[in-house]
Amino acid sequence: MRKLTQTELAHRVWKDRQYLYKIEKGKVTPNVFTIAMIALALDISLSELLEDVVLE
Structure with missing residues (x-):
């Protein structure tokens, strides 16, 4: 996983x-x-990103 600031990540995802x-x-x-x-x-x-998501 990359270590990015919110600003860097925002730029990458438009x-x-x-x-x-x-x-x-x-x-x-x-x-x-x-x-x-x-x-x-x-x-x-995607599965790594969502693995800790808890549905309520």
Whole structure:
């Protein structure tokens, strides 16, 4: 997994830093394309990115 700042990650996934912050805090739900772009930017698989997601 790459170590990126929110700003660097935002640039790689064509989103702004505030949007990524909102994703982290659970304030917005990203679409599948954005989730896939985040996984690619972090150099990990989708399953790795989502393995700790807990459905309520």
